[in-house]
Amino acid sequence: xxxxxDHERGGCHGRRVTDRRPGFARHLDLxxxxxxxHRLSWEDQRGQYWTxxxxxxxxxxxxxxGGDAQVRPWASLPIVNLVMTVYGLEILFFMWHATRVxxxxxxxxxxxxxxxxxxxxAALADATLSSxxxxxxxxxxxxxxxRYGLRLFGEAVIGSLGxxxxxVWLRLPDYLAIFSVSAIFxxxxxxxxxxxxxxxxxKIERARQKLSHERNVDALxxxxxxxxxxxxxxxxxxxxxxxxxxxxxxxxxxxxxxxVNDTHGHHVGDKVLVAVAxxxxxxxxxxxxxxxxxxxxxxxxxxxxxREGGEIVAQRVRQEINDWARQNxxxxxxxxxVGNYPEHGRDLExxxxxxxxxxxxxxxxxxxGGILHAESAIVSS
Numbered sequence: 239x240x241x242x243x244d245h246e247r248g249g250c251h252g253r254r255v256t257d258r259r260p261g262f263a264r265h266l267d268l269x270x271x272x273x274x275x276h277r278l279s280w281e282d283q284r285g286q287y288w289t290x291x292x293x294x295x296x297x298x299x300x301x302x303x304g305g306d307a308q309v310r311p312w313a314s315l316p317i318v319n320l321v322m323t324v325y326g327l328e329i330l331f332f333m334w335h336a337t338r339v340x341x342x343x344x345x346x347x348x349x350x351x352x353x354x355x356x357x358x359x360a361a362l363a364d365a366t367l368s369s370x371x372x373x374x375x376x377x378x379x380x381x382x383x384x385r386y387g388l389r390l391f392g393e394a395v396i397g398s399l400g401x402x403x404x405x406v407w408l409r410l411p412d413y414l415a416i417f418s419v420s421a422i423f424x425x426x427x428x429x430x431x432x433x434x435x436x437x438x439x440x441k442i443e444r445a446r447q448k449l450s451h452e453r454n455v456d457a458l459x460x461x462x463x464x465x466x467x468x469x470x471x472x473x474x475x476x477x478x479x480x481x482x483x484x485x486x487x488x489x490x491x492x493x494x495x496x497x498v499n500d501t502h503g504h505h506v507g508d509k510v511l512v513a514v515a516x517x518x519x520x521x522x523x524x525x526x527x528x529x530x531x532x533x534x535x536x537x538x539x540x541x542x543x544x545r546e547g548g549e550i551v552a553q554r555v556r557q558e559i560n561d562w563a564r565q566n567x568x569x570x571x572x573x574x575x576v577g578n579y580p581e582h583g584r585d586l587e588x589x590x591x592x593x594x595x596x597x598x599x600x601x602x603x604x605x606x607g608g609i610l611h612a613e614s615a616i617v618s619s
Contacts, residue, residue: 278385280340286381287333290353293374294326297360300370313363321363325356346386350394353378358401367412375402376428380435388436388443395432456530458508459515464537467529471539471586474527475579485579486548487589488538490518490555491597494570495534502568510568517558521551539586545578552576552609573597577612 301308301318309315332349335342357378361371375398379391406413454466462470474485492514499507511534518536522528527539538555540548552574559572575593577583582592592612 278340280337282385283336283340284333286385287329287336289381290329290349291326291333293377294322294329294356297356298322301363304365308365309363310365318360318363321359322356325352328352347390347393350378350390351397354394354397354401357398358405361401361405362408367409367416372402372428375399376431379432388440391436391439395436399432459511459530461515461519461536462527462529464529464531467527467531467537467539468586470527474539474541475585484542484544485589486538486540486543486545486551487577487579487582487586487593488540488548488552488555489531489575489577489590489593489597490514490536490538491573491575492534492570493573498568498570506568510563510570513562513566514559514572517562518555520558521554537590543578545576548576548578549609556609573608573610575610575612582612 298319301315301322306315309318329349329352332345332352335345339345354375357371357374360374361369364371379394379398381394454462456463492510495507495510498510511530514536515530518528518538522538522540525541527537529537531537538551540551543551556572556574563570575597577589577593577596579589583589589612593610596610596612
């Protein structure tokens, strides 16, 4: 998406090549409605892992209470016990990891495939053709679909149905020997349940996306709202090392915006806010956080960005906004405060406070804005 070596935003920064959809639509696609795994806390996931351990214990009891007669000849009881024990240990490891890193899409996906593998092994090793392992497939499909959205739901369906087909193929003579109408209806009902679950999950996912949009997005500009930005920034500042250890905060404030509303009317004021949002979004990356912070205030949180890189972004944003104002004969301009972690604070609120003081002092003393740095309120024209 960028030209040159600007992804880390060191001393140089290349402008983002982007589409021109109005407002925040293009950025919203990437941050809210991209089908990525849902963010779940450890408390949300704990029940899933305990359920997996319960199934593991039940599988061990199922095979061991039945003895060797419960296991097909190729899989002895010690092998079954070993595989189920390894599965249980893997779940314990994932469980331990989830307490430390709650949001890990790779773990969610890997855990699902481990579940499918364990269920497939159990169904193949079971001397009974109507193995409880097939019910585990259904649990995997429903569990991942309801919690992690359509993408993992689709993977769960493909994996579970693929494993089921493989099991039936490998045991085809056994199944043909007991072929009956009830078996056909069982397969039909299973398919209906899966399709209905997909339809229900799709509706839940659309409702979730709509609710997420309404809760997190400013209706006028399409940017994140203040609450959503604070939530996302809190996660960023909690683990800054994972994001390069350098975070720049830009606070953009429109000068003369009140007079725009008074002179031209609020419909023109709204047009100005949308135009400002679009020019800000033209100069950010997918990993940056941008929001309408207040009435005519905008906030940008730029991870993996040096002070020099933040200065360049501020200059470009300010230049484009002021150019737009001149081209449309609307008398306003923008001041941008620049602060960075950890020099001006260890969290977003502290950095914003430092930047806000610098902007207030500069405007009080100089009567104008520009690009203002938190530590000394130096104005860059």
